[in-house]
Amino acid sequence: MSNDAAGATPTTITIPSPAGPGAAEAERPRLGIGASLPAADTRAKTEGTFPYAADLWAEGLLWAAVLRSPHAHARILSIDTSAAAAMPGVRAVVTHEDVPGEALYGRKVVDRPVFAADLVRHHGEPIAAVAADHPDTARLAAAAIAVEYEVLEAVTDPEKAFAAEPLHPDGNLVRHIPLRYGDPEATGEVVVEGLYRIGRQDPAPIGAEAGLAVPRPDGGVELYTASTDPHTDRDLAAACFGLEPERVKVVVTGVPGATGDREDPGFQLPLGLLALRTGCPVKLAATREESFLGHAHRHPTLLRYRHHADAEGRLVKVEAQILLDAGAYADDSSESLAAAVAFACGPYVVPHAFIEGWAVRTNNPPSGHVRGEGAMQVCAAYEGQMDKLAAKLGVDPADLRMRNVLATGDILPTGQTVTCPAPVAELLTAVRDFPLPALPKDAPEDDWLLPGGPEGAGEPGAVRRGVGYALGMVHMLGAEGADEVSTATVRVHDSVATVICAAVETGQGFSTLARQVVQETLGVEEVHVAAVDTDQPPAGAATHGRHTWVSAGAVERAAKMVRTQLLQPLAHKFGMSTELLQIADGKITSYDGVLSTTVSEALDGKELWATAQCRPHPTEPLDESGQGDAFVGMAFCAIRAVVDVDIELGSVRVVEMAVAQDVGRVLNPAQLATRIEAGVTQGIGAALTENLRTARGLVRHPDLTGYALPTTLDAPEIRIVKLIEERDVVAPFGAKPASAVPVVTSPAAVASAVRAATGRPVNRLPIRPQAAVVTSQG
Numbered sequence: 007m008s009n010d011a012a013g014a015t016p017t018t019i020t021i022p023s024p025a026g027p028g029a030a031e032a033e034r035p036r037l038g039i040g041a042s043l044p045a046a047d048t049r050a051k052t053e054g055t056f057p058y059a060a061d062l063w064a065e066g067l068l069w070a071a072v073l074r075s076p077h078a079h080a081r082i083l084s085i086d087t088s089a090a091a092a093m094p095g096v097r098a099v100v101t102h103e104d105v106p107g108e109a110l111y112g113r114k115v116v117d118r119p120v121f122a123a124d125l126v127r128h129h130g131e132p133i134a135a136v137a138a139d140h141p142d143t144a145r146l147a148a149a150a151i152a153v154e155y156e157v158l159e160a161v162t163d164p165e166k167a168f169a170a171e172p173l174h175p176d177g178n179l180v181r182h183i184p185l186r187y188g189d190p191e192a193t194g195e196v197v198v199e200g201l202y203r204i205g206r207q208d209p210a211p212i213g214a215e216a217g218l219a220v221p222r223p224d225g226g227v228e229l230y231t232a233s234t235d236p237h238t239d240r241d242l243a244a245a246c247f248g249l250e251p252e253r254v255k256v257v258v259t260g261v262p263g264a265t266g267d268r269e270d271p272g273f274q275l276p277l278g279l280l281a282l283r284t285g286c287p288v289k290l291a292a293t294r295e296e297s298f299l300g301h302a303h304r305h306p307t308l309l310r311y312r313h314h315a316d317a318e319g320r321l322v323k324v325e326a327q328i329l330l331d332a333g334a335y336a337d338d339s340s341e342s343l344a345a346a347v348a349f350a351c352g353p354y355v356v357p358h359a360f361i362e363g364w365a366v367r368t369n370n371p372p373s374g375h376v377r378g379e380g381a382m383q384v385c386a387a388y389e390g391q392m393d394k395l396a397a398k399l400g401v402d403p404a405d406l407r408m409r410n411v412l413a414t415g416d417i418l419p420t421g422q423t424v425t426c427p428a429p430v431a432e433l434l435t436a437v438r439d440f441p442l443p444a445l446p447k448d449a450p451e452d453d454w455l456l457p458g459g460p461e462g463a464g465e466p467g468a469v470r471r472g473v474g475y476a477l478g479m480v481h482m483l484g485a486e487g488a489d490e491v492s493t494a495t496v497r498v499h500d501s502v503a504t505v506i507c508a509a510v511e512t513g514q515g516f517s518t519l520a521r522q523v524v525q526e527t528l529g530v531e532e533v534h535v536a537a538v539d540t541d542q543p544p545a546g547a548a549t550h551g552r553h554t555w556v557s558a559g560a561v562e563r564a565a566k567m568v569r570t571q572l573l574q575p576l577a578h579k580f581g582m583s584t585e586l587l588q589i590a591d592g593k594i595t596s597y598d599g600v601l602s603t604t605v606s607e608a609l610d611g612k613e614l615w616a617t618a619q620c621r622p623h624p625t626e627p628l629d630e631s632g633q634g635d636a637f638v639g640m641a642f643c644a645i646r647a648v649v650d651v652d653i654e655l656g657s658v659r660v661v662e663m664a665v666a667q668d669v670g671r672v673l674n675p676a677q678l679a680t681r682i683e684a685g686v687t688q689g690i691g692a693a694l695t696e697n698l699r700t701a702r703g704l705v706r707h708p709d710l711t712g713y714a715l716p717t718t719l720d721a722p723e724i725r726i727v728k729l730i731e732e733r734d735v736v737a738p739f740g741a742k743p744a745s746a747v748p749v750v751t752s753p754a755a756v757a758s759a760v761r762a763a764t765g766r767p768v769n770r771l772p773i774r775p776q777a778a779v780v781t782s783q784g
Contacts (some may be wrong), residue, residue: 023039038526039739042676045518046510046535051262058260059232060216064287067218068097068137070257071144072273072281072290073151074299075126075133078160078703079173079369082124082153085140087134090147095139098283099147105279107248111271114240115336117176118372119244126155127173128334128371129704130299135276137288160369160703164308164331167366173334180332180365181340183347185632187419188358194314194322194385198394202311202387203770206331207304209376212713213262215273215301216291220280226253232261234510235547239271246275247282254278258510258538261456270301278499298708302337302374302688303698305330305365307346307383313391314358318404319399320572323358324351324391324419328384330365330373337374339365344486347632352388353430353479353642354410359419361632369703376550376648377611377688378750381480386771389476389754393761403758404438404475407457411477412642421633426640426742427732429668430477433644436728437475443648443662445471455659457650468654470780471661474647474758478751481637482743490552490638493543494560496524496568497615501606503533503565507558508545510538514745515677518552520561522674527565528572529589529605551641551743554673559620559738567616572608576601613627623736639734642668643747645686647755649721651763656775658760660690660720666728670742678744685745689752691716697772 024398049055054252102109104125109123110116120133134151138144138750154288161170167178217231226249235238236256273292280288292300307330314323328346331340347363396403411430417423454468483490494507503524511517513536521533536542545557573584576594586597595602628634646664651657663686672678699706733740757768764780 027215034037037531039346039522041522041559042674043518043522045515046521056260056262058213058216058262059230059289060214062216062218062230062289064218064220067142068139068280068284068286068288069144070277070290071136071141071148072132072276072296073134073148073153074130074296075122076129077126077155078129078162079158080126080155081158082122083156084117084124084154086133086152089152090136090150093147093150095142096136097139097286098137098149098280098366099133099134100150100276100279100283104283105246108245109657111246111275112336113235113241113242114338114340114422117174118335120426128369130296130371131171131334132272132276135280135281135282152757162368162370162700162703164329164366164368166733167368173367173369178367180336180367181343182631183343183363183628184630185347185359185361185363185419187360187421187632188323188630189348190360192314192323192358193461195317196315196398197312198398199312200387200391200394200767200769202309202390204307204309204383205772206306206371207376207692207696208698208713209300210710210713211262211297211303214291215270215275215297216289216515218289219276219277220286220287221281222253224253226255227488228255228257229274229278230257231256231274234261234512236508236510236538236540237544238547242271243275243278247278249437256540261510261512272300286410294710295708297697298713299371299705302376303371304376304379305332305339305342305373306370306382307331307385309384311387311391313395315395318393319401321354321356321408321410322402324356326350327361328361329354331370332365332367333372334367335372336367337372338379339373341485342380344628344636345474345481346384348418348628348636349381349479350384350388351419351479352385353412353428355412355416361419370700371698371705372530377685378480378746381478381706382692382750382753385478385750386757388756389758390769393474393758404434407475407477408434420628420636421630421778422635422637424640426734427476427668427670428640428642429730429732430642430644432730433642433668434477437644437646437664440664440727442473457652457655457659465654468652469650469764470653472649472651472759472761472763474755474760474762475498476645476751476754476758478643478754479640480743480746480750482639482641483555484550484552485625486636487625490546490623491554491619492545492553492557492560493617493619494557494564495615495617496561496564497613498528498530498568498609499613500611501530501532501609503528503530504536505533505561506536506542507557507561508538508540509543509553510548512548514548514553514681515674516557518677519554519673523558524565527562528590529592529594530590550746554741554743555737555770556620556622560618563618563620564616564739567618568614568782571614571616572605576603576608610727620738629729636728639737639742641747643751645748645751647752647754647759647772648758649756649763651760651778653764653778653780656778658694658773658778660722660756662723662725663755664725664727665748667730667747668742669725669729669731669744670734670737671731671740672729673739674739679726679730681744682726682748685748686724686752687716687721689749690720690722690756692771693753693756694772695720
């Protein structure tokens with residue numbers, strides 16, 4: 007913790023040790039890139055000793071609670087905090103009037119109030135916050151704040167948002183992208199149309215969203231949170247607090263995992279304000295209900311499609327309208343819309359494409375970054391169209407897809423040439439040719455195999471099996487001119503290496519990869535990755551494979567610079583260049599065998615270090631016709647889903663998911679398999695169970711009872727049938743993102759399989775039981 011005032015006594019922060027008992031005795035794994043090196047925190051997380059943000063503690067700790075709006079849209083007539091402030095044990099109450107700096111914030115668009123002032127725009131919007139000496143007192147005091155509302159009609163239908171009164175000074179339209187590619191008069195011999203709806207998926211992060219704010223002697227504040235983008239959060243907080251960025255420090259602690267923006271700044275900002283107001287450390291641990299109401303969700307999306315094809319099933323033209331519900335504030339809806347519009351045709355060759363995309367504000371819960379944003383919604387729609395086209399032509403769905411697949415050198419509807427490896431045909435062939443699972447036996451002892459499980463009411467005779475296919479794609483790194491840069495420092499002393507990089511480990515494996523890179527480059531077995539805070543140079547958010555590419559690339563460059571420092575004296579002594587020396591298994595040898603020594607001997611007590619940056623090649627925004635080289639690269643996936651459907655009850659059991667994926671290079675086999683399996687499972691949740699439901703903008707059942715996440719019993723056999731290692735030459739290590747593309751692809755594959763089993767159109771995700779019921783009329 008920083009302490010800039012001379013002679014001041016620092017506040018003590020207690021963080022439990024992440025190391026579990028017996029960690030030192032664990033079996034030593036093989037080292038370097040390509041090995042299945044386990045994560046350093048694996049044991050701690052499995053044994054329950056991992057220091058989550060909710061475990062933080064400090065001397066003189068106060069507790070925070072936030073008052074949230076019970077309405078989706080309302081005018082605030084008055085806020086009376088007197089009763090709350092008078093309660094014993096209450097130390098501070100803050101509202102919009104107490105924000106000393108910028109009243110609005112936003113990671114991408116600054117349009118969201120720290121506390122609602124005049125208007126409430128969504129259910130759960132923060133109104134005020136309380137700090138008290140006990141968490142129950144804080145909650146009671148927050149409930150005692152009297153707010154007088156004038157309830158307004160909520161705009162919850164994104165289609166009506168265009169004509170509705172503006173919900174925000176910036177209006178209701180966040181962005182419109184009209185993509186124009188090819189000849190608008192082109193037509194095909196066969197035409198199919200479809201209307202698709204995608205629900206609101208919550209990222210449902212593991213562990214409570216929590217944080218601790220500690221005032222500093224210099225008048226600043228330190229925020230201890232599970233942030234996935236600490237420097238952006240630091241800058242937002244500093245602007246809100248009216249402080250210079252250097253007087254606000256964000257320390258990342260206890261990130262249990264993230265599939266989107268792990269911590270909504272709306273949790274962090276009240277904490278800092280209360281700490282500055284009281285002069286005491288303040289802690290907030292959000293309830294699951296508060297998390298559902300506060301953080302961003304996947305964009306609910308309405309999609310209208312028309313596909314044109316020739317008599318052989320080759321695509322001629324795709325027309326689409328895509329409408330994203332941004333919720334009350336813009337967040338990253340502009341970027342999500344760009345991905346949706348750019349990938350609206352999927353990994354298929356389409357000579358002519360005309361796509362209209364909009365993102366609009368409503369009074370629904372906020373939408374934002376969730377793994378595979380934009381791409382997942384359109385994948386479900388364009389693959390539904392491919393199934394319709396196959397049915398109309400009377401051809402096999404896999405064969406139809408094979409006739410149209412994209413390859414390296416083809417051109418996207420945005421005009422960008424696919425220069426990265428795009429082995430889509432090989433991926434599809436792999437899942438198509440993989441043996442199908444055996445059919446379940448019609449026997450009582452196998453009733454657990456029925457959709458609904460052993461307590462279900464289904465009958466074996468009503469079960470139909472379906473096989474479906476889907477091809478998906480995602481972009482890597484940020485898009486449309488985003489400056490993707492990361493800085494890393496590698497230091498070696500006494501045969502122990504330390505990596506300093508502000509890349510947050512969210513479960514994507516960066517910390518493990520950084521250790522592997524240093525081990526392979528320097529031959530040093532013991533490698534530590536330093537804790538992340540904003541005193542380090544920025545590394546960006548943990549999204550779109552950024553840290554695998556940019557941050558690990560910076561680590562590799564820094565490690566190679568240290569390697570040169572290590573080898574230069576030896577090379578000079580023996581009259582050779584450093585390129586003629588190699589490091590392996592902790593030993594340094596020359597090409598001719600004359601030199602052979604250990605890394606430890608070569609270090610000889612010296613401390614070596616280097617700092618390096620990695621920045622990929624630039625991209626550009628899409629122009630007024632949706633054209634431009636907007637993406638650094640792309641990754642692809644093919645999935646074959648096998649499902650059993652009870653056509654009387656509409657219940658669905660996913661039997662097997664066969665996955666083939668374009669990974670560039672396998673850096674850690676075990677970690678890669680886990681990421682793919684987790685992505686597929688998250689996609690199954692989007693396909694069958696996960697939908698944060700609202701009524702007139704009010705979230706219904708914001709808890710893990712009302713919101714159905716897939717469990718172990720819902721997870722099918724996931725067969726990774728092929729990993730194509732065709733390295734992307736512009737990427738460090740040649741690797742591609744692993745987890746987003748199976749999330750994008752698996753919902754579409756499940757829907758395709760349910761169509762095959764039932765003959766029903768299945769145009770809504772998650773799939774409702776009535777959509778899978780087959781009546782006597784079909």
